[in-house]
Amino acid sequence: MDKLPTLAKMMSRLRLKQLHLLSALADHGSLLKAAEKVSLTQPGASKALQEVESIFGMPLFARTPRGLVATAEGHCAIRYARLIQTDLAQLHDELEDMLQGQGGRLNIGVIMGAVPLLAEELTRLLAQYPDIAIGIVEDTSARLLQLLEQGRLDAAICRSSVGAQPHLYESVDIHHETLAVVGSIDHPMAARERLELADLGASRWVVYSANMPMRRLLEREFHEAGLRFPHQLFETTSTFATLALLRRQPDIVALLAMDVAEFFASLGIMRILPLRLKSRSEPYQLVTRRGAVLSPAAQLFLRSFPGPDSDYPQP
Known part of the structure; x- marks a missing residue:
C-alpha cells in the first residue's frame, strides 16, 4: 500500500x-x-x-x-x-476520584535542575491536598514541550525558549538558576581555593547536547575566556549517568544546576569546584499549553506555586 x-x-x-x-x-x-x-x-x-x-x-x-x-x-x-x-x-x-470528592491527578514535567524546586513545592501541595495523585516526567525542555503539546502533561517546569513554536505556550518565570561546576570527591583540583576556566580547559566535560541552554552557556563561557571549547565530551541528559561517570573518572567535570549540585554534595557524592561562572542562565519557567483547559489538580498546582517571579494568582 x-x-x-x-x-x-x-x-x-x-x-x-x-x-x-x-x-x-x-x-x-x-x-x-x-x-x-x-x-x-x-x-x-x-x-x-x-x-x-x-x-x-x-x-x-x-x-x-x-x-x-x-x-x-x-x-x-x-x-x-x-x-x-x-x-x-x-x-x-480521575473521574472516579472527582466523583468521590478526591483530588484528581496532576501530570507534571520537569527538567533535571528544577527537580529540587518541584519536590519542595509538591511537598507543600500534598500537605494541603493529600488526595492528589501525581505523575512526574523528568526530561529535557524540548521533550517536555512536546509532551505538553500532545496533552500528556498538565504543566512543565522548563524553558519555553527551546520550543519551535513558543506562541503555543503560556509561561511564567519562577526561578533564576545558578550553575555549578562539579567533580568527583577525589577531583585533583577540589582542594584549590579558586579556579579559572583555563584550569579545566583540558578536562573531559559531561555536558548536555548541542543547542540546549546549559550547553550554550558553557560554550559562551569558553568563548569569552578566549578558550577553545573541549571536543572530548560526554553528552548526556541523565543525572545518573553524570554521577556514575564522576565516580569512575575522578578527573572529569560536569555542569549542573546549583540546587542539584548542593543536594548531591551534601550526600558526599560529588564536590562543587571553586569556579565562578560569569554568564547567567535562563530562568526556569512554569509552562502550560495556551488555551488548555486545566484539571482541578493542575489549577491548584499553578495557583499555589511560590516564588517572587510568579505571576500566577495566589489562592
Whole structure:
C-alpha cells in the first residue's frame, strides 16, 4: 500500500474493542485466547481483526503454524493501542476520584535542575491536598514541550525558549538558576581555593547536547575566556549517568544546576569546584499549553506555586 487512510477515516471506523483485541493478541499470540480475553467468539475476533487491518490498510499480524505474529506495523499499532488503553484507565480513575470528592491527578514535567524546586513545592501541595495523585516526567525542555503539546502533561517546569513554536505556550518565570561546576570527591583540583576556566580547559566535560541552554552557556563561557571549547565530551541528559561517570573518572567535570549540585554534595557524592561562572542562565519557567483547559489538580498546582517571579494568582 502506498498511502495510509486519512486520520479522520481511521477515527470514524476504529472501535475500542478492536484496540483491546490488538493488545490481547500481542499478549497471547492466539486468536482463541485473545477472543476470550476481550469477550468475543473466535469468529467474532477473526472478523474484528480483519476489520482493523482493513482500516489501517495493511496486515498487522502474520499467520503462522505457531499462531499470530505481529508485523513491524502491527507492533506499532499495538504500542499505540496500549497507550490509548492506559489513557482511558487514567481517565476512569480521575473521574472516579472527582466523583468521590478526591483530588484528581496532576501530570507534571520537569527538567533535571528544577527537580529540587518541584519536590519542595509538591511537598507543600500534598500537605494541603493529600488526595492528589501525581505523575512526574523528568526530561529535557524540548521533550517536555512536546509532551505538553500532545496533552500528556498538565504543566512543565522548563524553558519555553527551546520550543519551535513558543506562541503555543503560556509561561511564567519562577526561578533564576545558578550553575555549578562539579567533580568527583577525589577531583585533583577540589582542594584549590579558586579556579579559572583555563584550569579545566583540558578536562573531559559531561555536558548536555548541542543547542540546549546549559550547553550554550558553557560554550559562551569558553568563548569569552578566549578558550577553545573541549571536543572530548560526554553528552548526556541523565543525572545518573553524570554521577556514575564522576565516580569512575575522578578527573572529569560536569555542569549542573546549583540546587542539584548542593543536594548531591551534601550526600558526599560529588564536590562543587571553586569556579565562578560569569554568564547567567535562563530562568526556569512554569509552562502550560495556551488555551488548555486545566484539571482541578493542575489549577491548584499553578495557583499555589511560590516564588517572587510568579505571576500566577495566589489562592
